[in-house]
Amino acid sequence: MVKERTSNPVEVFRVLDTEIRAGRVHPVFLLYGEEEFFVRKSVDAIVAVLLDVSARAFNLDIMDGQDTDAATVLALVNAYPLMSERRIVVVYNIDRLADAARLSNYIAHPSPSTVLILSAEKPDFRRNPFLAMRKASSHVRLVEFRRLYVNEVPLWIVEYGKQLGLSLTSGAALRLQELVGDSPRDLASEIEKLSIFLGERRSASEVDIDEVIGLSRLYNSFELSRAIGVRDRRTAFIILERMLNSGEPPVKIVSILAKFYLTLLKIQDLLKQNYSDADIANRARIYPAAVREYRRYLQSFDTGAIQKGIRSLFEADLALKSSSADPRVVMTVLVHQLLR
Template identity: 30%
Template sequence: MTYSEFKSHLEKKQLSSSYLFVGSEDFLIDDCLKRIIDQVVDPDTKDFNLDVFYGNEIDAGKILDTVNAYPMLSDSRLVVVKDFQKLPASGLDLLAKYLEKPVSSTKLVLTSPKIDLRNKAFSKIKSQSVYIEFKPLYDNEVPTWIQSYLKEKNLQISHEAGILIQARVGNNLHALVNELDKIILNLAGERKIEEADVQKVVGISRNFSVFNLNDAIGNRDLNKSLTILNLMLESGESPTGIVAMITRHFVNLLKVKGAMTLKKSQNEITGLTGIPPFFIRKSKEMASNYSTPQFQHIFGSLLQADLILKTSQQSRKIALQTLLIKIINDVGTDINIKSLIS
């Protein structure tokens, strides 16, 4: 089950006796814990019916005593064991045994950054619980998460504003929420966050490199590419250095494209380009986004931009923005590319 599926599950108000939260995305885990606490525990009896333990600080006997106890002045109680994987093997076996016949009035939540399912106790606990995995969000998942977070507050965000806040803050959800909440406080009654609202409140806390820019260009994401470019220029990056690194990136992508045509192995592509093996898959995807004629246009545009930066009085920012638009929208001058890959 995913985070989104878990939220839908809670809305049905048909809770399981046991939940297993596993993953490294702490913000989403904390959010789900809050949601299940709000649904299970009466605020007036919270002190009596909510217990939070840590696996390295508690023994399984105490946990079992608590989950087997009846709720006080309420129909249900909630027991949370964080880092439950730190319990000794005997304790894990006791938990697995308890879950064979759990107390109906108790809801048990176990959390862990990672579990080894080759371990019989872990495997058994998973099979007896509702299992939710919390992985860090990918870049392309963050905008949807931002929209969902704001929707629950009856707010919206423009596409441009979403790209800008992600670009400035990164994918850390705790940091994103802090900045979003600051923006909300400054909305003055408006229900939609615009790019200007982000610019006014959110500083640049994410360090960008030309590698981030190359990824965005390789994926043909113009808005993200322009946002990253502007932030890099604001932080003092060299315009000619940016062009040089983009050129190197596309030379490598062209080599990857040629190697793919020749059905070269991953190791052969690494030897040809110097790209680490774990980046080859991503490089193949980006190389596939551009045809050979488009590469010709790209190298023509790169040469033109380099010449403008070195000999013209034109704004550096405008020259680079124009370059990205030409690359991603395939508007450029042909150039013989054979010499670039020899």
């Protein structure tokens, strides 16, 4: 059984894609982990190589575990292909299939004419059907896609741009990450928009990123974090107001602010241990250029202020999820507390 546990998901995808193109096909695949973008990209790659477009109408079934049952899945995987050598059955979120354990016997003895592709975010390999997958090492391919680390994202942005024929500078990649975040799915969407905007011009700088993407994302959680970091009260409340007016979920705002505060705490501790900026970037999982910015923020934050901010964020998250309090009031009070 071949299994990647901690590799960069980009490299994991390349290995899997190479295997499929070389004809090394398993009757059962489990694609798992938090990086759904690469899970779905892998499914697309497997289908593209193994099944002609003309054969997909009769030999490709795609469903979600929470919307089906084991009996339906078993009927599909045991069906014979029609005018094709094989059929493919894809079940996303197999961990949400209520009676998924019923698939264990099939996993141990799969049909030679079917490729079953399953996905799960956090499979429990102590229980079936995941235990059965682990035991069936000769014919089950387990592939884990962890999240991209923050400092891996800019390189992925540049690489994804190349796939679209775009040349992005490192500064453009960092700016795009600042504006959009770390989600490959969201970033891919914005890079595709950028490609359309540029037309025949196939290179992009920070200026292009700001022109195409920055205006629509000027007021976001990352800019709010930055305003709080430099204690810019006026800008912070303007950004918060515009975000709430545009429908940004308050819980999402709190989550990103919490990540900002936890990173502050981590970097503060690393600075006390005299780590270099390069080591800090690696250990805190941020891009190197951001270390200097965090140093600037920490001029306004001692340990007590950071810990107090984390408590305020926890209380706001709890209030948003478990009370009838007005979300706008909760968020306004939160930002006021963070700026004290």
